[in-house]
Amino acid sequence: MTATLRVSNLSKTYGSGDHAVHAVRNVTFESDAGSFITVVGPSGSGKTTLLAMVGALLQPTEGVIELDGRDVSRLSGRQQAQFRREGVGYVFQSNNLIPYLTARENLLLMRTISGKNGREGRERAEQLLDELGLTSRADAVATELSGGERQRVAIARALMNDPRVVLVDEPTASLDSERGKQVVESLVREVKGRNKLGIMVTHDMAMAEMTDRILEMRDGEMTERNRPSIPDASA
Template sequence: MGRDEEDLVAQSLTKVFGAGDTAVEAVRDASLSVRAGEFVAIVGPSGSGKTTLLAMLGGLLTATGGRVIVGGTDISRLNEAQRARFRRERVGFVFQGFNLVPYLTAEQNLLVIPSISGKLDGQMRARAGQLLQELGVKKRARHLPGELSGGERQRVAIGRALMNDPLLVLVDEPTSNLDSERGTEVVRSLAEEVKLRNKIGIMVTHDRRMLTHVDRILEIADGRLHSPESSP
């Protein structure tokens, strides 16, 4: 697999919600590229288009214009079923809030997708254990989400997103429920996983305090992406 096949390239992405007088242009002409092993933050205020952009990059939302190429696949050309497969196999999402299953333990939350898809085996269990270890929550593996702190829950959600060994890891406001110190630790763990496992990591956030462990920062305002002056 060539280097370029591992990259994410988005070209002139646009998303318009609605039509006519009530149309909202949530993302306008956004272009970016990110390499495997790179952890990029997109920072902007609430309503600036962050979640919309992330959803298009991960094939959850179809763009009104432009295209997204991930690992050599132009996802804008995929049909619905192909996009579902792309998401399942190549993308790990960590959404705002945690979305953990409340009556399953931390470990079971990592194993829920493999068990639904009939892939639960020793290798998957070992993988879950390894991820919980790397994320510093191995000791909490048998606990329910309600028994974990916010930071621990977020680490479990990150572990779950990494279970399918995705090329692309997309993270939406991972620290919104955490204090500054816990938030920074969670972002550092994310950065470490992106490096260790050579993922394309993209995090969106409104919180500028969370930008310490990222390789590169892009800013978004009113749906438009910018590189701040300090960025190469």
């Protein structure tokens, strides 16, 4: 089944009256499964707020977020919890691993949470550890990992449950450019190969260029960013 994301007239206002912050203003865009979008824009422009709403972590003030025709912002509490657990993989700006568990245990915990234990989960964990270059660090406790290693564990963890939507906020911030490129390549492969919807926030244009489409946030408003045109070979 193909996932389609349709975001219509989405707004988020924090606070009210004189203290109101219009973090996201009337944002509309669509995306198909297998498509990987980058969101760029200055600090405070609403990128994380947008991602949180798409992942059903934050209630929009106005607007609709439809995934496969279902309005995810208006699910019941229980449906919303299930969607967050099974439908979405998140990588936050701060990666929030469980500090007392090893890299591998942080991944396996996801399977436990969604009630799918067993061999399939263990194989998936090993595959992701390998893909993200973490096999040799799999038994290290999270506090013993470098910032970049932790970030890669967080990405692997987000992919564990095979979510429909993958949301990643600054996944390459603590990685050098070669490692960053590999991580984004893994994400692109995952999104394309498994027909997911991917949305990544980054400040790094080299990473953005590896995705299908670049959307730009500015003061809460979104515009499509046109790439420098590639000369048309057929012309």
